[in-house]
Amino acid sequence: MLRRDPRRCLTATATAALLVVDAWFDVTTSQPGHELATAVAMAVCAELPMAALCTVLAARALPSRTRDKAPDTDGSDLQVNAAT
Numbered sequence: 885m886l887r888r889d890p891r892r893c894l895t896a897t898a899t900a901a902l903l904v905v906d907a908w909f910d911v912t913t914s915q916p917g918h919e920l921a922t923a924v925a926m927a928v929c930a931e932l933p934m935a936a937l938c939t940v941l942a943a944r945a946l947p948s949r950t951r952d953k954a955p956d957t958d959g960s961d962l963q964v965n966a967a968t
Contacts, residue, residue: 896942903935 907927914923 890945890947893942893945896938896945900935900938900942903931903938907931907935 910923910931911920911927914920
């Protein structure tokens with residue numbers, strides 16, 4: 885992230901997806917009672933907020949189309965009118 889590498893978007897997206905899947909898997913496979921309460925607390929207090937943070941970081945890391953596209957200066961994108 886410190887180098888502003890555009891590939892950080894991929895890592896943040898994958899991390900967010902894995903955190904959400906891990907929270908879902910922990911909650912659905914835990915036994916009722918103390919184990920379920922612990923799984924829900926970990927999902928709500930740690931895993932899902934971290935996934936949301938990773939999603940925000942991934943969205944901010946996406947390259948902008950308008951910023952990345954350089955204008956053509958050679959005139960190749962201009963259409964020539966045959967009547968003139």
